[in-house]
Structures are given as C-alpha cells and as structure tokens.
Amino acid sequence: MKLTRREFLILSSTSIAGAVLSACGIKTPGPAQTVENPNEAQLLAEKKLSTIYDNVQLSIKIENSYGIKEMPMDSPNTSVLSYTDANGVLAPVLVASQPLINALPSFLQVNSLGLNAFIETNLLEFFHWINHSPQAGLEVTEMFKYLQFIKSGIIEPCLNSAPGTSILSRAPQILNGVNLQGVYIFVNRVAGLDNQWVAVVNQETGALVTAYNSSLKGNDVASAKEALKTIAREIGRGANLTTPSLINQNVKQIWQSSDPKTFTYVMLESLKYALSAKMAELGIQLKDVGTSLAGVMSKIPKNFTLLAIPTMVFCETPNLSDTLCPSRSNKIID
Amino acid sequence: MSEPKLIDPIKNFEMNVKIAGKKVALSQAQDVGITSESLVDLKKRADIIESNERQGIEK
Numbered sequence: 491m492k493l494t495r496r497e498f499l500i501l502s503s504t505s506i507a508g509a510v511l512s513a514c515g516i517k518t519p520g521p522a523q524t525v526e527n528p529n530e531a532q533l534l535a536e537k538k539l540s541t542i543y544d545n546v547q548l549s550i551k552i553e554n555s556y557g558i559k560e561m562p563m564d565s566p567n568t569s570v571l572s573y574t575d576a577n578g579v580l581a582p583v584l585v586a587s588q589p590l591i592n593a594l595p596s597f598l599q600v601n602s603l604g605l606n607a608f609i610e611t612n613l614l615e616f617f618h619w620i621n622h623s624p625q626a627g628l629e630v631t632e633m634f635k636y637l638q639f640i641k642s643g644i645i646e647p648c649l650n651s652a653p654g655t656s657i658l659s660r661a662p663q664i665l666n667g668v669n670l671q672g673v674y675i676f677v678n679r680v681a682g683l684d685n686q687w688v689a690v691v692n693q694e695t696g697a698l699v700t701a702y703n704s705s706l707k708g709n710d711v712a713s714a715k716e717a718l719k720t721i722a723r724e725i726g727r728g729a730n731l732t733t734p735s736l737i738n739q740n741v742k743q744i745w746q747s748s749d750p751k752t753f754t755y756v757m758l759e760s761l762k763y764a765l766s767a768k769m770a771e772l773g774i775q776l777k778d779v780g781t782s783l784a785g786v787m788s789k790i791p792k793n794f795t796l797l798a799i800p801t802m803v804f805c806e807t808p809n810l811s812d813t814l815c816p817s818r819s820n821k822i823i824d
Numbered sequence: 825m826s827e828p829k830l831i832d833p834i835k836n837f838e839m840n841v842k843i844a845g846k847k848v849a850l851s852q853a854q855d856v857g858i859t860s861e862s863l864v865d866l867k868k869r870a871d872i873i874e875s876n877e878r879q880g881i882e883k
Contacts, residue, residue, distance in 0.1 A: 618854050660857075665834050668866065669859040690857050699857040723832065727856075767860040 617760045622702035637753045640701045644678045644689040645745045649734045654680035657737065658721070659693070660729035673699055674737060675724055683714035696744035697759030834858075837866060838873055846870040 662672040672693040679686040689701040704720035833852040840849040
C-alpha cells in the first residue's frame with residue numbers, strides 16, 4: 491500500500507478520532523462498548539481504522555495545499571508515544587515503525603517548507619496558548635520550553651507565595667450568554683508591572699487555558715496601566731484573590747510535579763478542548779469521553795497507530811464520505 | 825503578540841469582530857477561558873457578523 495503524505499496524515503490523525511470515538515462508544519454500536527479483551531478491542535480498533543481509511547480512499551483526491559510530496563514507503567503501522575530529550579527539553583514523540591524512521595530524514599528535508607506551513611497553520615489552532623510565546627517557537631520542543639517557562643516562571647512562584655505574585659480564582663459562570671470555565675489566574679509581576687505575566691488554568695483539570703504578558707497592549711507596547719487593567723477586568727468578571735492553600739490539589743500536583751511528562755497531560759487537555767469544539771460543531775456529543783482525553787487514550791491498545799497530530803486538521807477538504815468532515819461548511823481551517 | 829488588545833473580548837465580541845476580525849476576536853475570547861461549546865457558538869456568531877458586514881459593504 492502506497493500512501494501519499496496527505497493520506498498518511500489523514501489516516502494518522504483520523505486514527506485519534508477513530509480511537510476516541512471507538513473508546514467512547516459513540517460510533518461503534520453493540521459489543522464494542524463493553525469489550526474488555528485487549529485482543530478483541532484491537533481487532534475492533536483496526537476494523538474501525540480500516541473503515542476510516544476506506545472512506546478516505548474513496549474521497550476525491552484534492553490538491554495538496556502544503557505542497558508535501560509522497561511518502562516513499564509502504565504502510566506506516568505500529569507507533570507508540572514516547573519521550574525524547576531534545577535541547578534539554580523532554581518532549582513526547584512518536585516512535586514509528588522502522589520503515590517510517592528510515593524514510594523520515596529525506597522526507598523532512600524534501601518537504602521542510604510544506605511541513606512548516608502545515609505546522610504553522612494547525613498547531614496554533616489546537617494549542618491556543620502558544621500564540622503568546624515570546625519566541626513564537628512552533629516546534630514541539632519550543633512548545634515544551636514555553637510550558638516550562640509558564641511552570642517555573644509563573645505558576646510555581648505563585649504557588650510558593652513568592653513576593654510579587656498573586657492568584658485570582660473565578661468560578662464558572664455565564665457572561666453575556668458565554669459560558670466561562672472556572673479558572674485560576676496566576677499573576678507574576680516580579681519583573682515589574684511593565685512585565686506582568688499571567689497564566690490561566692482550569693480549576694478542575696489543571697489544563698492551561700492561556701498564558702501571556704498582560705502588560706502588553708497592541709503593537710507590543712508594555713505599560714503598567716495595561717497590566718492593572720487586566721486584573722481589574724478579571725475582578726469585574728467576579729474573580730477574587732485566593733491563596734495557594736485553597737488551590738485544587740489536582741492543579742497543584744500537575745504544576746508542581748517534577749516529572750516533565752506532566753506536560754503531556756497539558757497538551758492532551760488542549761487537544762481535548764479543540765476536539766470538543768470540533769465535535770460540537772459537527773453535532774456530535776462528547777459527554778461520554780470522561781474526565782480527560784488522556785484517560786481515553788490510556789485504554790487504546792498500545793500497537794494502535796497513534797500520532798500526536800491534531801485530528802481533523804484536514805477538514806478544509808470537502809469529503810462527503812468522511813464522517814468527521816462531512817461538508818465544506820464544517821472546515822476548521824479558514 | 826502584536827495583535828490589538830480589544831476592550832472586552834466577551835462583552836464587546838460583536839464589535840471586536842468588526843474592528844479586528846474573527847480570528848483575533850475569537851483568540852482573545854479564548855484567553856478569557858470560555859468553554860468549548862461557547863467557542864463554537866462564538867464562531868457561528870462571528871461568521872454571521874462577518875457575513876452581514878460583507879453584505880453591507882456590497883450594498
């Protein structure tokens with residue numbers, strides 16, 4: 491089986507959705523919802539994947555907008571999520587089949603421009619908080635460096651009651667018809683009001699909502715006035731000052747953990763948020779997913795193909811046979 | 825971040841879409857910590873606002 495890069499990515503990314511949907515029992519009726527046997531679960535998962543792949547194959551071939559050329563290899567199968575130390579940052583990586591590994595260097599070289607365009611177009615959509623990275627690094631290792639900065643530069647000092655830090659707590663609420671999550675707002679102005687960083691974290695899951703320099707107004711101009719306005723705005727939304735001792739234990743565990751793998755959880759929560767939004771657009775209920783995508787993924791058989799590529803990033807492609815992107819109006823990329 | 829900072833990403837969402845465009849308005853609404861369901865609602869609202877704006881310009 492010869493796959494184009496596009497087909498490969500579609501196959502891989504839809505695998506996540508397929509796995510999630512299978513695990514949730516949303517699209518697989520009958521015994522699939524109650525099967526405990528790993529072998530049977532694997533067979534069902536492969537069957538589901540096969541169906542998705544067949545659907546993709548049936549679709550009309552669309553011009554590859556990223557200019558990515560064909561992957562010179564046969565079917566890329568077994569993959570597992572692992573970790574690698576790159577530039578001092580522990581980042582999750584895909585451990586792929588040997589043919590894929592052999593083909594990657596030349597593939598990446600030939601397609602560097604197309605892949606960069608792909609990443610720039612899609613990572614921002616799925617990991618909202620990297621919009622505010624001062625280095626604007628979009629590589630995975632850069633994303634994890636940014637997470638390390640948020641952890642050690644904003645949240646941990648707040649949890650340690652360092653001078654110049656404060657924590658606000660805002661309960662879930664509806665504002666102008668918009669549902670707001672319950673969040674903690676970690677504020678660090680150790681470097682002064684002209685350099686006040688905030689990190690907004692979900693109160694229940696500990697997921698990172700966003701982190702940014704709140705002293706900046708437009709055109710990267712920093713001012714103390716802007717920093718104070720940020721806080722005033724949150725107080726106006728009902729946020730109150732709180733103390734580290736009142737912070738949810740789950741949040742503390744995630745952000746004070748010395749295990750860098752904790753960041754995978756943060757990434758998965760971001761992915762879950764984006765997936766939920768996409769599913770809601772498609773009218774699919776995700777209420778059965780459970781408390782975290784990580785929990786769902788932990789149930790997926792280990793040899794199931796899994797790529798840490800956001801699902802449905804190709805939804806700009808009209809494809810009536812693809813249940814995930816049934817029409818052009820459901821595109822996720824503008 | 826060089827995008828303009830908007831007055832209030834939630835209360836003034838409609839105005840923000842008109843001034844700064846859908847992408848910036850949605851991005852800053854996400855910074856407040858909206859739920860995924862509300863993100864979908866706001867996307868739909870933004871599409872309608874932009875569509876109305878375009879029709880207004882064409883007229």
